[in-house]
Amino acid sequence: MTKKHTILLTTLIISLILLSAINTPxxxxxxxxxxxxxxxxxxxxxxxxxNVFILTIDDLSLSVAAQIRLTGKIIEYVKNKSIPTTFFAIPAYMQPYNFSNVIEIAQHGYNHINPKDNSHREFTNLTDKEIEARLTKGKHLLEKQGYTVYGHRAPCFSLKEKHIPLLKTLYLYDSSFHVPPNQTDYLIPYIWLDLTGNICNITTSNKTLKDSKQKLFTVIDNWTASEKPIVILSHFFDYETILQNNQTKECLNSFFDEINKRYYWKTTMKDYAIWKSHLNTIxxxxxxxxxxxxxxxxxxxxxxxxxxxxxxxxxxxxxxxxxxxxxxxxxxxxx
Ligand SMILES: [Zn+2]
Known part of the structure; x- marks a missing residue:
């Protein structure tokens, strides 16, 4: 090996050593x-x-004395059970009322009546302009009565996915959709079983009441497993009969007693939406x-x-x- 070769070989070895040193983690x-x-x-x-637990009550109306009395009864009931509540109120039938701060008043369309076919599906077959006008009118009406509107749920869930951008310009959250597409941060989904319409309804027999309540808890546990909030659907006018009948009231009582045994954050839609918006910035x-x-x-x-x-x-x-x-x-x- 010549001297030249030795120098070349040494240079090569030194280079390899240096290269491997650079690559060492x-x-x-x-x-x-x-x-x-x-x-x-x-x-x-x-x-x-x-998980989070939210009771929602659709169709709140305060236009006649009987509705004001029923509102008082419901508020007393949920207060006794320590359940914060979100009411989706029909703006055309509302008036000022002194609600406590664990009660949220959110918007439910404008008057729950479709102007084209008189059905309860308020927004079905209306143009985008007509929908926007009714949403805005309803929101302003509630605000004029002293309510701060954060959220919305469409009467009979009669809105479509294409209306989501419009809803976003008006509300912090919306809860009009059964299974939200991929925008779960804005759309707060709800459990489709109706607590007052199906689960604890007066027309259901005693045995079925127990079974249907069990079915609701199965759904609740599945939602918890998939990190979806537990948003319970119920209807204002159903409470009139449910709170008067011993069997159905007992069904409601045992439902909330079971919820109270669990370690849930019980809150309103608004406070959950605010929490989520903070969480998303973390x-x-x-x-x-x-x-x-x-x-x-x-x-x-x-x-x-x-x-x-x-x-x-x-x-x-x-x-x-x-x-x-x-x-x-x-x-x-x-x-
Ligand atoms: Zn409704």
Missing amino acids: QTPTALITQQINPEITIKHTPNNTD NYTLNETETTLEITFNTCLSALTFETHSKKQIKTNCQIKIKHKNSQKTTFILK
């Missing part, structure tokens, strides 16, 4: 984003609750060393709950209210 301190790192999981409900970065996992949130959202399977020491830029550890995972709730 460093201690993992790089920033990892939420999308690519499953190290922590943020829960969709606050305070480590198992982002974080992870900085991982051999011993610690440092989580830096862009905002410290009160009651935000996250879990991790990491055994490392957890540090965050937000104050922790509660830390709970078991053999599987550690749960944190922000202050």
Whole structure:
């Protein structure tokens, strides 16, 4: 081997050593984003609750004395059961009323009557312009009566997916659709079984009442498993007969008693929509060393709950209210 060859070979070996040094993985301190790192999981409900529970009552009307009396009875009932409630009110039949702050008044069309065929399907076969006019008129009417309108549900669910952009210009949320397409952040879905129309209805026999209630809880558990909020559908005028009849009232009582045994966040549609909109802005970065996992949130959202399977020491830029550890995972709730 000539001297020239030796120099070339040495250069080659040194180059290879240098190249392999560059490619050697460093201690993992790089920033990892939420999308690519499953190290922590943020829960969709606050305070480590198992799900959100919302009672909704459609068709609220306050135009005659009997309706005002019924409203009082329903409010007394849900207050006794500690259930916050969202009423979807028909603007044309409303008037000012002093509701407490655990009651939300949302909008249900304009007058629940279709001007073309007189049916209850208010928006069916109307033009986009006609629909927009009725929605706006209804919203303004409620606002004139002192209500702040955050959300909407169409009478007999008579809107279509193509109306979603219009709804977005008027409301924080909408709940007009059985199975929301892919816009679950805006459209809050509801459970299709009607608590007062099907489950605890006076026409149902005692045995069926029990069975149908069981069916509703099966649906509730499936929704919880898929992280959908538990939004219960019921109707204002049904409560008149249900609250008067012992069997049906007992059905309603046992339903809410079972709900109260569970660890749900009971709230209104509006407060859930606000929570979701805050939750959607949350982002974080992870900085991982051999011993610690440092989580830096862009905002410290009160009651935000996250879990991790990491055994490392957890540090965050937000104050922790509660830390709970078991053999599987550690749960944190922000202050
Ligand atoms: Zn209705």
